Amino acid sequence: xxxxxxxxxxxxxxxxxxxxxxxxxxxxxxxxxxxxxxxxxxxxxxxxxxxxxxxxxxxxxxxxxxxxxxxxxxxxxxxxxxxxxxxxxxxxxxxxxxxxxxxxxxxxxxxxxxxxxxxxxxxxxxxxxxxxxxxxxxxxxxxxxxxxxxxxxxxxxxxxxxxxxxxxxxxxxxxxxxxxxxxxxxxxxxxxxxxxxxxxxxxxxxxxxxxxxxxxxxxxxxxxxxxxxxxxxxxxxxxxxxxxxxxxxxxxxxxxxxxxxxxxxxxxxxxxxxxxxxxxxxxxxxxxxxxxxxxxxxxxxxxxxxxxxxxxxxxxxxxxxxxxxxxxxxxxxxxxxxxxxxxxxxxxxxxxxxxxxxxxxxxxxxxxxxxxxxxxxxxxxxxxxxxxxxxxxxxxxxxxxxxxxxxxxxxxxxxxxxxxxxxxxxxxxxxxxxxxxxxxxxxxxxxxxxxxxxxxxxxxxxxxxxxxxxxxxxxxxxxxxxxxxxxxxxxxxxxxxxxxxxxxxxxxxxxxxxxxxxxxxxxxxxxxxxxxxxxxxxxxxxxxxxxxxxxxxxxxxxxxxxxxxxxxxxxxx
Amino acid sequence: xxxxxxxxxxxxxxxxxxxxxxxxxxxxxxxxxxxxxxxxxxxxxxxxxxxxxxxxxxxxxxxxxxxxxxxxxxxxxxxxxxxxxxxxxxxxxxxxxxxxxxxxxxxxxxxxxxxxxxxxxxxxxxxxxxxxxxxxxxxxxxxxxxxxxxxxxxxxxxxxxxxxxxxxxxxxxxxxxxxxxxxxxxxxxxxxxxxxxxxxxxxxxxxxxxxxxxxx
Numbered sequence: 129x130x131x132x133x134x135x136x137x138x139x140x141x142x143x144x145x146x147x148x149x150x151x152x153x154x155x156x157x158x159x160x161x162x163x164x165x166x167x168x169x170x171x172x173x174x175x176x177x178x179x180x181x182x183x184x185x186x187x188x189x190x191x192x193x194x195x196x197x198x199x200x201x202x203x204x205x206x207x208x209x210x211x212x213x214x215x216x217x218x219x220x221x222x223x224x225x226x227x228x229x230x231x232x233x234x235x236x237x238x239x240x241x242x243x244x245x246x247x248x249x250x251x252x253x254x255x256x257x258x259x260x261x262x263x264x265x266x267x268x269x270x271x272x273x274x275x276x277x278x279x280x281x282x283x284x285x286x287x288x289x290x291x292x293x294x295x296x297x298x299x300x301x302x303x304x305x306x307x308x309x310x311x312x313x314x315x316x317x318x319x320x321x322x323x324x325x326x327x328x329x330x331x332x333x334x335x336x337x338x339x340x341x342x343x344x345x346x347x348x349x350x351x352x353x354x355x356x357x358x359x360x361x362x363x364x365x366x367x368x369x370x371x372x373x374x375x376x377x378x379x380x381x382x383x384x385x386x387x388x389x390x391x392x393x394x395x396x397x398x399x400x401x402x403x404x405x406x407x408x409x410x411x412x413x414x415x416x417x418x419x420x421x422x423x424x425x426x427x428x429x430x431x432x433x434x435x436x437x438x439x440x441x442x443x444x445x446x447x448x449x450x451x452x453x454x455x456x457x458x459x460x461x462x463x464x465x466x467x468x469x470x471x472x473x474x475x476x477x478x479x480x481x482x483x484x485x486x487x488x489x490x491x492x493x494x495x496x497x498x499x500x501x502x503x504x505x506x507x508x509x510x511x512x513x514x515x516x517x518x519x520x521x522x523x524x525x526x527x528x529x530x531x532x533x534x535x536x537x538x539x540x541x542x543x544x545x546x547x548x549x550x551x552x553x554x555x556x557x558x559x560x561x562x563x564x565x566x567x568x569x570x571x572x573x574x575x576x577x578x579x580x581x582x583x584x585x586x587x588x589x590x591x592x593x594x595x596x597x598x599x600x601x602x603x604x605x606x607x608x609x610x611x612x613x614x615x616x617x618x619x620x621x622x623x624x625x626x627x628x629x630x631x632x633x634x635x636x637x638x639x640x641x642x643x644x645x646x647x648x649x650x651x652x653x654x655x656x657x658x659x660x661x662x663x664x665x666x667x668x669x670x671x672x673x674x675x676x677x678x679x680x681x682x683x684x685x686x687x688x689x690x691x692x693x694x695x696x697x698x699x700x701x
Numbered sequence: 702x703x704x705x706x707x708x709x710x711x712x713x714x715x716x717x718x719x720x721x722x723x724x725x726x727x728x729x730x731x732x733x734x735x736x737x738x739x740x741x742x743x744x745x746x747x748x749x750x751x752x753x754x755x756x757x758x759x760x761x762x763x764x765x766x767x768x769x770x771x772x773x774x775x776x777x778x779x780x781x782x783x784x785x786x787x788x789x790x791x792x793x794x795x796x797x798x799x800x801x802x803x804x805x806x807x808x809x810x811x812x813x814x815x816x817x818x819x820x821x822x823x824x825x826x827x828x829x830x831x832x833x834x835x836x837x838x839x840x841x842x843x844x845x846x847x848x849x850x851x852x853x854x855x856x857x858x859x860x861x862x863x864x865x866x867x868x869x870x871x872x873x874x875x876x877x878x879x880x881x882x883x884x885x886x887x888x889x890x891x892x893x894x895x896x897x898x899x900x901x902x903x904x905x906x907x908x909x910x911x912x913x914x915x916x917x
Contacts, residue, residue: 439752440745446842450851552851640744646737657855660737660744666859667736670866677870681877684792688881691797 192333199329204268204306205282207332212281219281221395227266228277228284230254232402236548237528241402244273246529249472249544249566249623250352253532253579256607259303260583263318264347268304274609286335289343293334297346299323301583319350319364341367341377344386356466360516360562361629365464373464375633389422398422404525404626406452406549406557424453424631450656452523452557454628456638460515461562461627465496471511473567475618478595479505486595506582506592508567518560518627520653524549527624533610535575536619542568542577544623551655558650559626566621569601573613579604703901706916707909709808710895714774717765718892724758725868727751732865755835762828777811780818788815792881802882806899808909816878819871827868834861 176193178185191197196210212219222228231242243254243261254261254273262270267283277283285304287296297317299307307315307323315323349355349364356363371378376388390397399405399422408425425432425448432453433444447456462468481487486505492512493499503509526548536542544566549556569578581603584590589603597616605612643650644660651661663671710718727750733739734747742750769775787803792815795803804813812820837844837857844850879888891897896916901909909915 437749439749442842443748443752446845449842449845554846640748644735644737644744656851657858659735659858663736663738664855664859664862666861666863667866670863670869673863674866674869674873677873681873684796685877685880687797692799 187337191335194333197329197332197335199332201328201332203308204285204287204304204328207328208268208282208284208286210332211286211335215286218286218395219284222266222284222286223277223279223281224394225266225396226400227395227397230265230273232400234402234526236403236526239529239531241527241529245531247532247544247568247577247579249564249568249621250358250469251580251582252474252568252577253604253608255579256581256604257583259301262303263298263300264351265304271303274607287328287331288347289339290335290337291331291343292336292340293327293331294342295324296326296328296331297321297323317346319346320354338385338387341385348386352469354469356462357469359625359629360468360470361458361461361625361627363462363464363466363468365466366629369464369630371633372636373632374630376631381633389427391422401626402527404523404527404559404628406523406525406559407555422628428453449554450552450558452559454626454631455518455520455558455560456642457631457634458518458560458627458629459632459636459638459642460517461560461630462514462516463630463632465494465514467492467494467500467512467514468516468562469510469564470513470516470562471509471565472507473509473618474569475508475567476503477506477508477591478597480595505595511565516562517649519563519624520558520560520649521547521624522549522551522553522556522653522655523547523559523561523626524553524555524557530577532579532608533576536570536577538570538572538575538617538619541620541622542570544621547624558653562625562627564623564625566623567618568621569597569616570619571605571613572615572617574611576610577619578612578616579608579610581607703906704898705901705906705909706896706898707808707901708895708914708916709811709897709899710891712895713768715892715895717761717768720761721758721765724754724761725872727754728758729865729869732862736862752839755832755839759832759836762832776809778817778820778824780821781814783814785814785818788813796881806897808899808901808905811897811899819874823868823871827864827871830864831861831868834858834864 178190194214196213197207201207201210208219226232226242229242230244231240234241247253251257251261258271258273262273265277266285266288267277268285269283270277285298287306288298297306297319298304299311300316300318300320300323306326306328307317308328309325311323311325317323345362345364345367348359349362349366350357351362352358356365365373366377369378371380375381376384382388387397390399392398405423405426408423408430430448431445432448433441435441479487487503488501488505489503490499491502492510494512495514500512501507501510502512528546528548530536530542530544530546547559547561549559569580570576571578578601580591580600581587581589582591582600585593587603588594589596589599591597591600594600598614601616602612602614638649641660642648643658646661648658648661650658657664731742731747731751731754734742735744735751769778784804791800791803802813806813810817834857838854838861841850841854845854847853879885882888901915906915
């Protein structure tokens with residue numbers, strides 16, 4: 129009886145959560161049965177070990193059988209407290225991860241990076257906009273990014289990564305808290321869906337070890353305020369991609385989860401867009417040993433090509449020292465029907481119609497028919513792209529950011545982050561990027577990028593409520609504790625996002641001609657010799673020599689013909 | 702001394718010549734594709750054909766070199782100055798007046814001095830230049846990790862292409878010169894049949910007759 133009731137609940141949640149395809153898939157019933165589908169009804173008041181008559185399970189702990197997880201729970205933190213009663217070290221591990229600190233120490237450049245510290249070409253800055261931005265934090269209640277998260281283990285959000293019920297989510301403006309009963313009218317989740325009251329007990333009893341792609345995707349696919357807005361290669365298309373969209377993650381392909389490549393160790397995951405592995409960081413790894421790298425070469429080695437014949441394979445393998453795997457094997461990004469934002473012009477934000485009401489234009493139609501905004505009074509003008517050809521650059525994986533308070537040259541395009549690496553260097557490869565084109569506010573007198581306050585209903589300064597740049601920037605700069613002249617303008621910016629997901633099947637990889645042709649993809653970039661991309665000096669000299677030989681022969685022949693006619697006796701001629 | 706129709710080009714000699722012609726034409730065609738001079742053939746296919754044919758030609762050259770040295774045929778290609786002026790003057794002047802070619806072929810010296818000098822330069826400079834640069838180009842993956850690897854690749858690639866055009870220029874002149882004298886077909890025929898009219902001493906004639914190599 130209880131069982132069927134739970135099943136119905138699970139089914140109903142699945143229907144409500146139609147926008148979460150991964151859950152729909154789970155509910156269809158494979159690896160992680162929805163809560164309630166367990167074989168043994170949970171006895172009240174006692175954890176119960178499985179008997180020989182029960183089906184054998186892969187994991188040694190069925191969390192639906194734990195007393196501590198039965199609830200009721202009044203907050204996410206209470207669930208965490210229950211988790212920590214067994215997993216005593218987990219919170220400390222999480223608190224040492226970038227998921228928690230939003231801080232990344234780049235030893236190579238000496239820069240302190242991470243969402244909490246850097247500026248970006250999307251919403252700009254976390255400071256003063258916390259409750260909205262930190263809704264995707266792996267912790268609860270981070271309302272002041274100027275302060276580190278309190279050393280409080282119960283503030284760690286275990287469920288966001290380990291929930292398997294599919295109905296756990298976070299509200300988009302509660303600094304990481306889930307929507308609970310009663311849900312505020314009009315509230316939204318971090319994916320932009322209408323919020324529902326989360327059942328914390330159901331989530332707690334559903335937990336499983338490796339995060340599923342929905343756990344990661346619900347935050348990472350929606351960065352920058354919407355589906356695929358930020359990265360370009362991370363979108364909801366990856367919840368259940370077809371093979372041509374992502375050969376690794378497709379159920380018809382390898383059916384990887386994120387964690388298959390982004391291997392975790394003590395809750396710290398491999399892979400970083402600040403220090404990307406463009407070469408195999410563990411070249412001395414023996415075959416079969418455990419590996420912990422998100423680099424393609426960790427699995428595929430640096431000579432991955434075997435066909436179609438040995439000579440072509442050898443030639444392709446010759447390329448791996450100059451070209452990253454991603455360059456050929458991700459021919460375009462924002463595939464699978466979800467567009468990515470390519471241009472964000474903040475300078476036009478704030479225009480209102482005759483009645484003083486905000487304006488919205490939807491000038492871009494995604495391939496699935498969805499209309500996307502191309503102007504919003506809140507945010508300015510946008511451009512979108514699907515199947516976008518990457519921007520290519522030599523990269524050694526190292527990103528140097530234009531940090532807040534760093535002097536900029538407003539007459540030039542400001543690079544929010546600069547790509548490290550040089551042509552032909554052993555640690556550098558030609559690598560694909562999404563180049564985000566932006567127009568952002570800066571302090572005209574001090575020549576520094578300006579913090580904005582965009583979120584905060586009722587505070588009188590937030591751009592998204594009051595459409596007033598003066599107030600927004602003043603509030604942002606004051607909040608960050610930065611000197612501000614009060615005079616602002618907008619500067620053109622580029623921001624580079626490494627493209628490394630949406631790996632296409634081998635058949636869809638770039639062909640030789642994509643680069644080895646005049647005006648090919650590496651034109652203006654390569655600064656190394658790319659056969660076919662131009663007639664080189666040797667070719668030009670040679671061609672001149674060849675034409676002279678041809679002209680010489682023709683001229684000589686013509687003279688002979690003329691003279692033969694004149695002399696009229698030239699036998700043997 | 703009298704002119705006789707003698708078999709001067711052995712079967713291997715002719716096979717070597719025409720395989721070389723075929724290979725070099727294929728190498729020009731695919732090489733031009735790789736350089737971007739025409740779009741016929743996919744790039745990958747051009748790389749494959751260019752590589753395979755080049756390696757096959759290198760093998761042929763190895764055999765031919767061995768053959769030339771064991772048969773003494775290499776002597777045909779040793780340059781000399783004697784008669785150079787007359788031949789040069791003929792091509793620059795006499796040929797327009799309908800003069801006879803000043804050089805009379807002998808069995809031992811098929812090539813006129815200018816021809817011998819050109820073949821010598823081809824075999825001693827251009828061919829080594831093209832195959833050394835070609836092998837270096839092809840084996841890029843082995844040495845590219847060295848300092849300035851990509852710089853050297855570019856030097857080698859330019860050198861390779863320049864050498865290729867030099868050979869192409871040679872081919873143009875080579876083919877054009879076949880039209881001088883007794884005419885194109887008369888010049889090509891010996892390289893097909895093997896027989897050519899050359900001056901023989903009575904002793905040589907007797908020797909070749911004994912061997913069945915005189916046709917008339």
